[in-house]
Amino acid sequence: MATLIAELNELFAIPPVKELSPDVSGELQSICRLHSITPEQLSYKWESYSMKMGSEQTQLDLPTARAFKKDLQEIVEREARSKSHMRSADRRGAFATPRNAAKGEDVLGMYVQVDLGDKNTLLIRSRIEGITPLQQSTGGGNKRKATFDTPTVPKLSKANGMSSPSDGRSLPARTIQTDNQSVPFAERQNPSQIIETFNGHLDVHEAPIAPHSEPRVKLTANTDLKRFRYRPMAMHLSEASEILDDRIDEFQSLVQAHHGLDDSAFGNAAAQGTNEIIAVGRIASDSLEGKLNAASMVLELSRRTGAGLRVPLKIDSGACAFFPGQIVAVRGVNPSGEYFSVSEILNIPLLDLAASHQTAIDGFNERLGVIEEQDHSLPLKALNVLFASGPYTADDNLAFEPLQALCQKAEETCADMLILIGPFLDTEHPLLASGDFELPHDPSFEPDRATLVDVFRLLIAKPLQALTQAIPNITIVCIPSTRDIINKHVSWPQDNLPGKKLGLPKQAKMVSNPVTVSINEIVVAISAQDILYELRSSEITVGDESKGGSLLARLPRHLIEQRHFFPLYPPMDRTLLPKTGTEEGLATGTPMDVSYLKLGEWLDARPDMLIQPSALPQFTKVVENVLVVNPGTISKRKGAGTFAQMTIYPRKITVQERSQGAM
Numbered sequence: 109m110a111t112l113i114a115e116l117n118e119l120f121a122i123p124p125v126k127e128l129s130p131d132v133s134g135e136l137q138s139i140c141r142l143h144s145i146t147p148e149q150l151s152y153k154w155e156s157y158s159m160k161m162g163s164e165q166t167q168l169d170l171p172t173a174r175a176f177k178k179d180l181q182e183i184v185e186r187e188a189r190s191k192s193h194m195r196s197a198d199r200r201g202a203f204a205t206p207r208n209a210a211k212g213e214d215v216l217g218m219y220v221q222v223d224l225g226d227k228n229t230l231l232i233r234s235r236i237e238g239i240t241p242l243q244q245s246t247g248g249g250n251k252r253k254a255t256f257d258t259p260t261v262p263k264l265s266k267a268n269g270m271s272s273p274s275d276g277r278s279l280p281a282r283t284i285q286t287d288n289q290s291v292p293f294a295e296r297q298n299p300s301q302i303i304e305t306f307n308g309h310l311d312v313h314e315a316p317i318a319p320h321s322e323p324r325v326k327l328t329a330n331t332d333l334k335r336f337r338y339r340p341m342a343m344h345l346s347e348a349s350e351i352l353d354d355r356i357d358e359f360q361s362l363v364q365a366h367h368g369l370d371d372s373a374f375g376n377a378a379a380q381g382t383n384e385i386i387a388v389g390r391i392a393s394d395s396l397e398g399k400l401n402a403a404s405m406v407l408e409l410s411r412r413t414g415a416g417l418r419v420p421l422k423i424d425s426g427a428c429a430f431f432p433g434q435i436v437a438v439r440g441v442n443p444s445g446e447y448f449s450v451s452e453i454l455n456i457p458l459l460d461l462a463a464s465h466q467t468a469i470d471g472f473n474e475r476l477g478v479i480e481e482q483d484h485s486l487p488l489k490a491l492n493v494l495f496a497s498g499p500y501t502a503d504d505n506l507a508f509e510p511l512q513a514l515c516q517k518a519e520e521t522c523a524d525m526l527i528l529i530g531p532f533l534d535t536e537h538p539l540l541a542s543g544d545f546e547l548p549h550d551p552s553f554e555p556d557r558a559t560l561v562d563v564f565r566l567l568i569a570k571p572l573q574a575l576t577q578a579i580p581n582i583t584i585v586c587i588p589s590t591r592d593i594i595n596k597h598v599s600w601p602q603d604n605l606p607g608k609k610l611g612l613p614k615q616a617k618m619v620s621n622p623v624t625v626s627i628n629e630i631v632v633a634i635s636a637q638d639i640l641y642e643l644r645s646s647e648i649t650v651g652d653e654s655k656g657g658s659l660l661a662r663l664p665r666h667l668i669e670q671r672h673f674f675p676l677y678p679p680m681d682r683t684l685l686p687k688t689g690t691e692e693g694l695a696t697g698t699p700m701d702v703s704y705l706k707l708g709e710w711l712d713a714r715p716d717m718l719i720q721p722s723a724l725p726q727f728t729k730v731v732e733n734v735l736v737v738n739p740g741t742i743s744k745r746k747g748a749g750t751f752a753q754m755t756i757y758p759r760k761i762t763v764q765e766r767s768q769g770a771m
Contacts, residue, residue: 427651433677
């Protein structure tokens with residue numbers, strides 16, 4: 109009982125609260141006993157329930173816990189009725205195809221501030237995309253306001269599919285009712301509510317009276333974007349196997365250099381022997397189906413060091429988290445030839461931190477209008493960066509009100525940069541997937557001949573064009589997603605969007621997915637693929653789980669240690685991902701092109717900041733000196749979402765740092 113309560117507290121208690129209330133804990137324990145599931149399995153169900161209902165309605169209190177329990181029971185009953193119906197239909201020779209009802213969500217926002225110590229000081233502010241400013245900017249009352257509104261798109265639902273059993277009888281219509289209906293964006297509760305804050309002592313960026321006359325951001329791509337223009341869906345098995353093998357061999361060289369080991373210290377973990385050796389390989393499962401566990405975990409060796417064999421692992425001591433695709437270095441023996449007994453797990457060396465020369469920082473400070481004698485903590489001199497992740501509209505409409513509100517917020521605060529992460533036109537949106545919708549009248553195209561490019565130009569490019577007219581020197585960065593309909597490059601790693609074809613303004617910069625960019629001296633890594641959710645579902649912990657740290661810190665640490673945006677291999681089966689609102693209900697998942705996995709590697713240095721949108725609860729943490737931000741999505745399936753606002757203060761160089769020459 110004590111172990112069950114401790115696991116529930118670890119999975120469900122939200123810091124700074126460390127323990128659940130007795131009533132809530134009792135309800136969760138009752139659910140575990142009633143459905144014979146573990147706390148970890150219960151947390152997965154809670155995540156799905158939260159995404160369905162939205163965080164506005166899913167604060168974990170006693171009424172919500174009881175509603176959660178009731179929802180699980182209703183799901184079980186529906187599944188039982190469905191199985192009973194199918195069995196009876198089978199006996200009659202009649203088969204009916206059930207239709208999936210659209211689902212949705214609602215959400216809050218967050219406010220985050222973080223201090224990176226001697227590198228830079230960052231202020232992260234994320235809030236509900238209702239975009240109601242916390243502070244009114246002085247002197248900005250007469251500033252011209254751009255119009256971001258798009259004519260309201262009428263909500264059109266596809267006619268219920270008509271299917272008849274083989275015996276000729278018609279099926280009665282089925283109505284699915286939920287306790288939480290979709291909330292119109294204009295009627296959302298608690299707009300601009302702050303959820304979390306770091307470095308609250310720092311002042312928020314102060315909007316100037318008028319937009320800046322020159323761009324204050326120097327954007328540099330640290331990724332070779334041309335390498336992403338490969339032909340997708342042309343993968344060769346030989347190339348894929350070589351890429352996977354090379355990654356193991358590269359990590360072996362890193363481990364050898366970091367720990368000062370001789371070549372003789374390494375060996376074949378699959379070969380029988382009594383001498384202790386070090387083996388480097390990839391974590392995998394001995395079964396193609398089911399989740400990785402301690403019994404099914406094997407170490408996959410490269411062809412150079414272990415002939416490509418797999419050997420079961422037996423962890424004798426210590427605590428460590430594993431996931432499929434993880435490259436590990438282990439010390440141990442294989443006395444019987446049946447399994448490799450691990451006595452020690454060696455650390456993988458981390459990449460060095462990014463550094464900037466003081467002359468470069470002086471140039472950036474001059475761009476911000478800061479002179480050496482001035483106070484570098486002036487909020488007026490700080491950069492104002494907003495970033496958000498799609499989808500950008502709710503499931504029941506194509507009005508894109510959250511995107512318009514975000515553009516309005518960027519104008520009101522005179523944002524220096526706006527980072528937009530896909531999907532923009534989402535393949536998982538019910539209306540787009542069905543094609544059953546109408547567009548507002550626009551003289552630039554004929555409705556009967558409109559393409560998805562026309563839809564993008566009207567609903568997404570138009571608000572961005574209005575924003576650039578209001579703030580001509582803003583920098584907009586667009587990162588695609590594998591869920592984007594308008595991107596012909598369907599696999600990950602993914603090429604950038606065709607900006608000119610989509611009617612985007614010249615201030616919009618198209619980059620790849622993933623990408624690493626420099627915002628002045630700040631190195632920022634961005635990926636649209638939800639690796640955190642897939643790691644959360646695929647990871648196992650061997651040994652004492654309490655030593656593994658918090659979940660939201662452990663998941664990004666995997667990316668930092670593995671030096672990769674998507675270290676999980678193979679990707680999670682998309683049938684196990686949360687259901688979408690489309691009729692099919694099947695998620696897109698990660699269509700990975702293994703031959704080009706190296707495009708997802710971190711090559712030179714650890715970034716200062718990692719922006720990783722995820723379906724997990726939004727958070728901000730400093731992990732291994734990397735600021736990790738999950739801004740959430742700006743629109744949920746049934747309501748409003750979250751975005752992040754970051755204030756970057758100018759970097760002040762000390763006399764000692766000037767003598768060293770680099771920071």
